[in-house]
Amino acid sequence: MLNRRNFLSTAAAVAAFAAFQPEAFARMEMLAADGSSRPKMPPRSLYDQNEEAYWAEIRKQFLIPDDEVYLNNGTVGSSPLPVLQAVFDGFYETEKMAQKNPEEYPIWGYEPYTEFRDPLAGFIGVNRDELALLRNATEANSYIANGLEMKAGDEVLMSDQEHPGGEQPWNLRAKRYGVVVKKFILPKPPKNAGEILNVINDAITPRTLIIFTSHISTATGLVMPVKEISALARSKGILTAIDGAHVPGMMRLNIHELGCDMYTASPHKWLQAPKGSGFLFMREDVMDRVWNTIVTHGWDDPKLKAERFQHIGSSNVPLLWGLRASIQFANEIGMDRIEKRHRKMADHLHAEMVKRGAESWTSPDPTLRCAIATVNVPPVKRMDLENWLWSNHKIRIRGGEPSKLRLSTPYFLLPRDVNRFLEKFDEYKKTVA
Ligand SMILES: Cc1ncc(COP(=O)(O)O)c(C=O)c1O
Structure with missing residues (x-):
C-alpha cells in the first residue's frame, strides 16, 4: 500500500501535483494519506434513506472540481479516487521488481493475467x-x-x-x-x-x-x-x-x-x-x-x-x-442503481431540452436510450456554445456540426449541475435568437 511519505518523496509525484488546481490537489493528496482523510464511500443504506445525499457522497470520490459540470462522459470518464489509488498502488508494488519468481516481471502483454x-x-x-x-x-x-x-x-x-x-x-x-x-x-x-x-x-x-x-x-x-x-x-x-x-x-x-x-x-x-x-x-x-x-x-x-x-x-x-x-467501485454502488441514475438524469435533461424547443434525436422508446440524450438546437452553433460554456461557466458538453448537442449524464452528476447547464443554455440561446 502506498503511504504518504513514500508517495510525496518522489519528485515526479510532486511535480505532477503542482499541475493540479487547489481543489483537485487537495483530493489527490488524500490518495497519498493513510486513508483516514479520504472521503469514505457512503453506506448502501443511505441510498434508501436519502438518495440525493447518497449521490452527493459518491460525487466526493471524483477529482472533477465541484464547480465544474461534466456532461461529456461519452468521450471519456473520470476515474474516482479508489481507481487512482489502485493504479498508484500498482506502480508502487510492481516497480519494486521484487516479484517472488525471478522470471516474473510486471508486463501484461505476454501474460494470461x-x-x-x-x-x-x-x-x-x-x-x-x-x-x-x-x-x-x-x-x-x-x-x-x-x-x-x-x-x-x-x-x-x-x-x-x-x-x-x-x-x-x-x-x-x-x-x-x-x-x-x-x-x-x-x-x-x-x-x-x-x-x-x-x-x-x-x-x-x-x-x-x-x-x-x-x-x-x-x-x-x-x-x-x-x-x-x-x-x-x-x-x-x-x-x-x-x-x-x-x-x-x-x-x-x-x-x-x-x-x-x-x-x-x-x-x-x-x-x-x-x-x-x-x-x-x-x-x-x-x-x-x-x-x-x-x-x-x-x-x-x-x-x-x-x-x-x-x-x-x-x-x-x-x-x-x-x-x-473500477469494477469493484461499480459493484459497490451496484449496477442497478447506476443504470437507474443514468436513465433518470438523461431523461430529465432530454425532457427539459425538448421543453425549450429542441428537436429530439433520442428514441421515445426507453429500451433504445440510456445515459446519452441527443438533441438538435438550431440556430445555436454547437461549437460556439461548447466554447462559451467551457470558457465562461466550466460546463463541458459535446456535439456535432452544426447544431447537435450530445449530453452525457454520468451518475456522479448532481441536480445542481444539470440545472446550471439548463440555466446557462437559456442564457446563451437568448443571444442567438
Ligand atoms: C462507439 C464507439 N466506438 C469506439 C470509440 C473509440 O473509443 P476509444 O478511443 O476508447 O478506442 C468510441 C469513442 O467515443 C465510440 O463511441
Missing part, C-alpha cells in the same frame, strides 16, 4: 477464455476488421452512426483487400426496435459476412437492440461484431445473453476505468476464423484461446489494477 480477466469476465457475462485485455475499443475493433478471414467481395454491413474507431478499420480492409463496406441508415430517432431490425434485414445481401454495429451509438446515444440483431444475423449464418465502447458501466451488460459473436469496449468511459483499458470478447467457435494483428509468441497457439489476442508486447500493468478497482 487471470486476476484481472476474471473479475471483468464476471462483470460482463463471459468466460475468461473468451476475453482479451486490450487498450481500447479502437484496438479491439481493428483486431476484428484486420484479422477476420474474408475474401474480396465479402460484405460487412454497418450502421451509418459508427465511430471512426469502429468504421475506419473496415475501410482500411476494404481499400487494401477489396472487402465491401455497406451501410444501413438509422432513423433519427427510431421509434422502436422493429424499425431498426427492418432496416438491417433489408440491407442484408447474399454476400453479407458480418454485421458490425455499435451497441450504443456515439452519434446519438441510441441503444441498439443487439440481442435481436444477433438472432437475425445468426438465422442467416452471418457473424456479429458489436462495438460496445460505451456500455460497460453505463448499463447492465451480459454479453452471453446478447448472443453476439464478438464484442469490444472501452471501460475508460462509463466504468470510469483508467484510460488505456479496453477489451475484446470472442466466442470460442469463431476464434479460429480470426488472425492476430499484433504478434509475439503464442499467436499460433489455439490452446491460449482469446489470451493470444492480448499478447501485444510490454504494456502497462498498473492500469489493470485500476480496471479491477
Whole structure:
C-alpha cells in the first residue's frame, strides 16, 4: 500500500501535483494519506434513506472540481479516487521488481493475467477464455476488421452512426483487400426496435459476412437492440461484431445473453476505468476464423484461446489494477442503481431540452436510450456554445456540426449541475435568437 511519505518523496509525484488546481490537489493528496482523510464511500443504506445525499457522497470520490459540470462522459470518464489509488498502488508494488519468481516481471502483454480477466469476465457475462485485455475499443475493433478471414467481395454491413474507431478499420480492409463496406441508415430517432431490425434485414445481401454495429451509438446515444440483431444475423449464418465502447458501466451488460459473436469496449468511459483499458470478447467457435494483428509468441497457439489476442508486447500493468478497482467501485454502488441514475438524469435533461424547443434525436422508446440524450438546437452553433460554456461557466458538453448537442449524464452528476447547464443554455440561446 502506498503511504504518504513514500508517495510525496518522489519528485515526479510532486511535480505532477503542482499541475493540479487547489481543489483537485487537495483530493489527490488524500490518495497519498493513510486513508483516514479520504472521503469514505457512503453506506448502501443511505441510498434508501436519502438518495440525493447518497449521490452527493459518491460525487466526493471524483477529482472533477465541484464547480465544474461534466456532461461529456461519452468521450471519456473520470476515474474516482479508489481507481487512482489502485493504479498508484500498482506502480508502487510492481516497480519494486521484487516479484517472488525471478522470471516474473510486471508486463501484461505476454501474460494470461487471470486476476484481472476474471473479475471483468464476471462483470460482463463471459468466460475468461473468451476475453482479451486490450487498450481500447479502437484496438479491439481493428483486431476484428484486420484479422477476420474474408475474401474480396465479402460484405460487412454497418450502421451509418459508427465511430471512426469502429468504421475506419473496415475501410482500411476494404481499400487494401477489396472487402465491401455497406451501410444501413438509422432513423433519427427510431421509434422502436422493429424499425431498426427492418432496416438491417433489408440491407442484408447474399454476400453479407458480418454485421458490425455499435451497441450504443456515439452519434446519438441510441441503444441498439443487439440481442435481436444477433438472432437475425445468426438465422442467416452471418457473424456479429458489436462495438460496445460505451456500455460497460453505463448499463447492465451480459454479453452471453446478447448472443453476439464478438464484442469490444472501452471501460475508460462509463466504468470510469483508467484510460488505456479496453477489451475484446470472442466466442470460442469463431476464434479460429480470426488472425492476430499484433504478434509475439503464442499467436499460433489455439490452446491460449482469446489470451493470444492480448499478447501485444510490454504494456502497462498498473492500469489493470485500476480496471479491477473500477469494477469493484461499480459493484459497490451496484449496477442497478447506476443504470437507474443514468436513465433518470438523461431523461430529465432530454425532457427539459425538448421543453425549450429542441428537436429530439433520442428514441421515445426507453429500451433504445440510456445515459446519452441527443438533441438538435438550431440556430445555436454547437461549437460556439461548447466554447462559451467551457470558457465562461466550466460546463463541458459535446456535439456535432452544426447544431447537435450530445449530453452525457454520468451518475456522479448532481441536480445542481444539470440545472446550471439548463440555466446557462437559456442564457446563451437568448443571444442567438
Ligand atoms: C462507439 C464507439 N466506438 C469506439 C470509440 C473509440 O473509443 P476509444 O478511443 O476508447 O478506442 C468510441 C469513442 O467515443 C465510440 O463511441
